[in-house]
Amino acid sequence: MTILGQLALWIALLVSAWGTFVGFYGGLTRRRELIASARRATYVLCGLAMVAAAGLLVAILKHDFNVAYVASYTSRDLPTVYLLSAFYGGQSGSMLFWVLVLSIFASLAQWLTSRKYEYLLPFVAGVTSAVTLFFVATMLFSANPFARLAFTPADGQGLNPQLQNPGMVVHPPMLYLGYISITIPFAFAVAALMSRRLDTGWLHAIRKWTIVSWLFLSIGITLGMWWAYVELGWGGYWAWDPVENASFLPWLTMTAFLHSVMIQEKRGMLKKWNMVLISLSFFLSIFGTFITRSGIISSVHSFAQSSVGYYFLGGLIALVLGMAWLLYTRLPMLESESHLESMVSREASFLFNNLILVGIAFSVLWGTIFPVISEVVRGHQVTVGPPFFNQVNIPLGLALLALTGIGPLIAWRKASVGNLRRQFAVPVALGGIAAVVVTAIGMGHFYAILTISLAVFVTATILQEFVRGVGARHRLHGENVAQALVRLVGRNRRRYGGYVVHLGIVTYFVAFTGQAFKVDREASLKPGDSVEVASPWGHTYTFTHLGVSQYDQLNRLVSAASVEVAKDGKRVGVMSSEKRQHFTCEVPTRPCPDQMRRKSFEPSTEAGIRSDLQEDIYIVYAGSVEGTEEAVYRFTINPLVWWLWYGGFVLVAGGVITLWPGTTVRATRQGDTQGGYAAQIVESKGA
Amino acid sequence: MKAQYKFLIGAALITGTVGVLMANGIKDTGTYFLTPSELAAKVQADPSFHSVGVKMGARVVHGTIERDVGTQTITFQVTDGEQIYPVVYRGLAPDTFTDDVDVVVEGRLDPDGTFRATSLLAKCGSRYETVPEA
Numbered sequence: 001m002t003i004l005g006q007l008a009l010w011i012a013l014l015v016s017a018w019g020t021f022v023g024f025y026g027g028l029t030r031r032r033e034l035i036a037s038a039r040r041a042t043y044v045l046c047g048l049a050m051v052a053a054a055g056l057l058v059a060i061l062k063h064d065f066n067v068a069y070v071a072s073y074t075s076r077d078l079p080t081v082y083l084l085s086a087f088y089g090g091q092s093g094s095m096l097f098w099v100l101v102l103s104i105f106a107s108l109a110q111w112l113t114s115r116k117y118e119y120l121l122p123f124v125a126g127v128t129s130a131v132t133l134f135f136v137a138t139m140l141f142s143a144n145p146f147a148r149l150a151f152t153p154a155d156g157q158g159l160n161p162q163l164q165n166p167g168m169v170v171h172p173p174m175l176y177l178g179y180i181s182i183t184i185p186f187a188f189a190v191a192a193l194m195s196r197r198l199d200t201g202w203l204h205a206i207r208k209w210t211i212v213s214w215l216f217l218s219i220g221i222t223l224g225m226w227w228a229y230v231e232l233g234w235g236g237y238w239a240w241d242p243v244e245n246a247s248f249l250p251w252l253t254m255t256a257f258l259h260s261v262m263i264q265e266k267r268g269m270l271k272k273w274n275m276v277l278i279s280l281s282f283f284l285s286i287f288g289t290f291i292t293r294s295g296i297i298s299s300v301h302s303f304a305q306s307s308v309g310y311y312f313l314g315g316l317i318a319l320v321l322g323m324a325w326l327l328y329t330r331l332p333m334l335e336s337e338s339h340l341e342s343m344v345s346r347e348a349s350f351l352f353n354n355l356i357l358v359g360i361a362f363s364v365l366w367g368t369i370f371p372v373i374s375e376v377v378r379g380h381q382v383t384v385g386p387p388f389f390n391q392v393n394i395p396l397g398l399a400l401l402a403l404t405g406i407g408p409l410i411a412w413r414k415a416s417v418g419n420l421r422r423q424f425a426v427p428v429a430l431g432g433i434a435a436v437v438v439t440a441i442g443m444g445h446f447y448a449i450l451t452i453s454l455a456v457f458v459t460a461t462i463l464q465e466f467v468r469g470v471g472a473r474h475r476l477h478g479e480n481v482a483q484a485l486v487r488l489v490g491r492n493r494r495r496y497g498g499y500v501v502h503l504g505i506v507t508y509f510v511a512f513t514g515q516a517f518k519v520d521r522e523a524s525l526k527p528g529d530s531v532e533v534a535s536p537w538g539h540t541y542t543f544t545h546l547g548v549s550q551y552d553q554l555n556r557l558v559s560a561a562s563v564e565v566a567k568d569g570k571r572v573g574v575m576s577s578e579k580r581q582h583f584t585c586e587v588p589t590r591p592c593p594d595q596m597r598r599k600s601f602e603p604s605t606e607a608g609i610r611s612d613l614q615e616d617i618y619i620v621y622a623g624s625v626e627g628t629e630e631a632v633y634r635f636t637i638n639p640l641v642w643w644l645w646y647g648g649f650v651l652v653a654g655g656v657i658t659l660w661p662g663t664t665v666r667a668t669r670q671g672d673t674q675g676g677y678a679a680q681i682v683e684s685k686g687a
Numbered sequence: 688m689k690a691q692y693k694f695l696i697g698a699a700l701i702t703g704t705v706g707v708l709m710a711n712g713i714k715d716t717g718t719y720f721l722t723p724s725e726l727a728a729k730v731q732a733d734p735s736f737h738s739v740g741v742k743m744g745a746r747v748v749h750g751t752i753e754r755d756v757g758t759q760t761i762t763f764q765v766t767d768g769e770q771i772y773p774v775v776y777r778g779l780a781p782d783t784f785t786d787d788v789d790v791v792v793e794g795r796l797d798p799d800g801t802f803r804a805t806s807l808l809a810k811c812g813s814r815y816e817t818v819p820e821a
Contacts, residue, residue: 233782340690348694355698359705366709371720381720383742388712395708522779524756579782605782622779625756632756634779 002067005055006146009136012048012099015041016133023126027194038125042110045132046103053100056093056145060086066152069093069145075158075584077555085169086159088176091308092145097173099135101180102128109184109209117205123191124184131183138311161556161582161604167227175220175247179285181213182250185257186282189275193326198271198333203261208659214258215655217251222648233605233620235520235636237644240389245368246288252361253281256354259407263350266412268337272327273354275334279323284361286316291368342414349407356400363392394447398454401509404502405458408495409465426464431457448513455506462499469496489657497658504651507643514615514640522622525563526630535637537614542566546574548621548629556582561621561631565610577621577633578606615639718742718793723770730796742793743772743802749786761807765790772796776804784809 019041026034056069060083065071073086073093088097106128110121139145162168185206192202224247225237238244257277263270290312327334340347366373367384374382409423435453443449466485469492473484489496517536525531525545533541546562562576582604583597608619618636625632719741721729726743730736745765752763761776761784774792784790784807794804 340694342690343693343697345690348690348697351694352697352701355701359701363705363709363712367712370713370717374717380725382713382717383720384713384717387716388709391712391715392705392708396705522759524759603782620779623754623756630756632759632779 001055001058002064002146002148003055005052005059006144008048008051008055009140009144009146012045012052013133013136013140015044015048016129016136019045019129020126020133023122023124023129024194027122027126027191035122038122038129039110041129042103042106042125045129046107049096049100049103049132053087053096056096057084057087059146060084063156065154065156066148067145068147068149071149071153071156073156073159075156075555077584078156078159079164081166081169082159082164085163085172088172089159089163090145092139092143092147094172094176095135095139095143095308096145097176098180099132099139101177102132102135102183105181105184106132106187109187113205117201119195119197120188120191120202120205123194124187127187127190128183134311134315138308142311143308155584158555158582158584161580162231165227165231167223167230171220171223171227174216174223178213178215178217178220178247179250179288181209181216182254182278182281182285184209185213185278189278190323190326193275193330196330196333198330200265200268203265203274207261210254210258210261211655211658214251214254215652215659217247217254218651218655219648221247221251222644222651226645229641230607230609231604233607235518235607235618235620235634235638236515237641240364240367240386242291242368245364246284246291249288249361249365250281250284252357252364253277253284256357256361257281259350260354263347267347269340269347270351271334271336272331275327277354277358279327280361283316283320284365286312286319290316344410344415344420346407346410346412346415349403349410353400353403353407356396356403360393360396360400363396364389367392397509398447398450401451401454401458401506404505405454405461408499408502409461423461423464427457427460430460445513445516448516451509451513455510458502458506462503465499466496490662493657493660493662497654497656497660500654500657501651502654504647504649504654507647507650511640511643511647514638514643517639519637521635522633523635524625524630524632526628531633531635533635533637535615536639539568539615541617541635541637542569543619543633543635545631545633548624548631555584556580559621559624561624561633563608563619563633565617572610575608575610575617575619577608577619579621579623580604580606611642613642616641720744720791722767723765723772724767726772726796727770734798737796737798740793740795740805742791744789744791745772746789747784747786752784752786754780765792765802772800772802774802774804776807778807780807781809 019038022034022041023038026038058064059067059070060074061080063070063074063076069090069092073090074083078086086093088094106125109124109128113121113124188202188206188209192198221244224244228239229235229237257274260270260274260277264274290309340351342348367388371381371383374380405427406424411419431453434456435449438449438452443452466488469488470481470484473479473488474481477484477487479487519533519535521531521533523531523543525543527545527547530542530544533543535541542565544564544566546564548559548561550557550559552558557580559579559581560576561578562574564574565572580603581599583592583599605620605622608617608621610617616636616638618638620634620636622632622634624630719729719739721741721743723743723745726741743765745767748764748766748771752761754761759777759779761778761780762773763776764771764773766772776792776794788809791808792802792804793806794802796802
């Protein structure tokens with residue numbers, strides 16, 4: 001099968017080169033047979049990628065350790081589900097995964113795009129083929145997943161235990177799906193520029209793609225946080241590590257793009273800006289791969305250093321230059337059709353939202369590459385850590401949170417005083433009351449108070465929209481509340497789905513405030529000893545060390561330390577945290593005799609976690625005093641973490657509502673509505 | 688005044704804020720990232736450098752790790768092949784901390800030549816892959 005896979009890659013190299021050529025050439029000359037050929041090339045690439053992927057998968061499942069990739073990332077005793085994740089766990093496999101997903105997306109784009117936008121498709125095929133060509137060439141010439149060893153080892157090296165976690169099975173593919181799917185909107189942007197058809201057509205064609213890729217990025221990032229939280233044992237979920245930042249950057253620019261296209265659709269403004277944003281998003285997704293793969297920036301979770309990074313840098317530079325030229329030659333066609341009329345308008349609030357998002361992206365990028373810059377400029381590496389990112393991004397993030405409440409409700413063009421009063425009087429009052437209440441109950445942290453107050457404000461604006469919309473339907477159509485709610489959301493999926501996504505984001509912000517109140521306590525306990533920790537909510541936890549037990553489990557030796565937990569004097573239960581030493585056996589028997597065991601990897605930690613709405617109890621067993629049962633623990637009380645995962649579900653639900661297929665009220669160009677669906681239908685009825 | 692100009696002023700304000708926040712952030716939190724030899728050179732050139740917090744990236748010297756579980760103190764030596772520094776760290780070491788791994792310690796170099804670390808990061812020796820046995 002690997003021979004077939006290898007062959008498929010070589011054919012894919014030729015087909016993608018052909019697809020690139022006929023895509024662009026056919027698109028420019030509009031020759032039917034070339035255009036048809038470009039489309040077929042896209043479908044053929046998809047088939048070839050599937051054959052290649054199947055080749056690698058079969059080699060992994062059949063334990064063909066003669067294949068270097070299989071030997072490096074799997075072993076005989078690796079559970080099957082992790083055999084599947086080994087497919088994209090290593091460098092060359094992840095690139096094959098990339099090609100597979102891209103070719104599927106590219107085919108879907110050719111297949112599903114409405115015939116109205118047919119004129120864009122040859123160029124889209126050209127771009128997707130070119131990206132495929134780049135990846136296939138990099139694989140074949142620098143990171144071949146099918147490369148064979150000179151000998152066949154008896155067993156493989158196994159997969160890093162930290163990757164042997166259910167979160168890690170889904171987190172990377174989700175992020176990849178996000179990164180890769182940005183290629184499609186980018187390809188349409190290039191197509192619009194090449195075809196010189198720069199009306200809103202291309203924006204309509206990519207609407208769903210943009211949301212899909214934003215959603216995948218969001219899910220991928222959230223799962224990454226979850227994995228870091230449960231698996232890495234340091235008690236947090238975000239450390240501003242370069243690799244994390246690399247996933248955050250395209251998310252920021254895609255979020256900006258998602259909002260600014262609405263301005264272009266409604267008012268014909270921001271055409272150049274949108275081109276820049278979608279290009280930036282695509283560049284950043286490639287750049288992310290470059291930093292994670294090149295090792296140019298030292299990260300705690302850097303991957304293998306290799307020459308692949310430089311292929312990416314080269315590809316990236318070529319891309320930036322090409323796109324800059326394309327944009328430059330099309331500038332006159334990207335003039336705005338209207339102008340900003342007032343600072344107190346939806347346009348202005350969206351513009352500020354965009355500026356802040358790009359500002360955050362710039363600061364995160366700067367902080368990430370600062371060690372490299374300072375080395376070049378000053379000769380010494382200067383690093384900035386989490387305090388830098390927090391110091392810069394907390395104020396910016398809060399401004400953004402405020403705009404989340406303002407943007408969707410403020411009127412287009414110029415908001416009247418009446419509009420402002422109608423939309424914001426109640427939410428502002430509620431936000432103010434919230435600030436007073438949390439201060440009164442003793443929350444002494446300025447940013448936390450501000451976040452809670454803004455969160456209440458934004459939630460109130462959203463609920464107000466739902467209440468008014470349902471009320472309007474009830475009055476005008478006589479529907480009951482449930483009917484009205486379903487129809488309201490069903491008829492305006494984009495708007496109400498968006499509101500639900502905003503609710504999810506608000507929930508994330510609330511969860512972030514918890515980090516300001518985290519409590520940590522390290523203790524060394526003999527069996528029977530206990531320690532007390534006071535939580536920020538005023539609870540007192542008592543942890544009593546019960547003992548440490550050791551046992552074999554699957555491919556590892558587990559040392560589990562248990563503590564009994566009591567909350568305010570009442571017993572809650574027993575929690576345990578594990579140290580796992582993975583080993584491989586020199587003979588393939590089970591159980592493995594002690595003298596045949598060979599340690600593989602460093603030990604890994606499983607934290608003990610118990611969550612409720614208020615706070616998480618997070619226990620890490622750090623080791624025992626040599627030869628005794630005295631154990632060293634770190635107890636962390638981590639407020640509001642659960643809200644983060646909950647916010648993730650809300651966000652996904654909102655995204656699904658937005659994407660749900662069906663007829664949506666078409667966006668029309670209108671200027672004078674004073675905001676809100678309720679106002680809109682009342683006006684249309686009144687007219 | 689036209690809305691566009693007002694917007695430009697607003698945009699300039701936001702950009703300025705981002706710039707100021709970033710400049711301050713770097714001033715407040717930027718730390719030198721040095722190898723042991725670079726640190727030695729810096730201290731020799733300017734003895735007041737002892738009081739400056741730095742990050743030092745180096746490799747743990749094989750067999751020098753001593754853990755005192757009772758006081759949760761870890762002492763070890765790091766080197767870049769030329770300069771060796773003893774390091775004292777109080778706290779929990781990450782799972783990946785073991786002989787011969789690359790670590791990043793953050794802290795100060797005492798005048799007696801001991802590096803007092805307030806944080807200890809160990810790079811995945813494995814870099815998510817097993818180290819081929821040499």
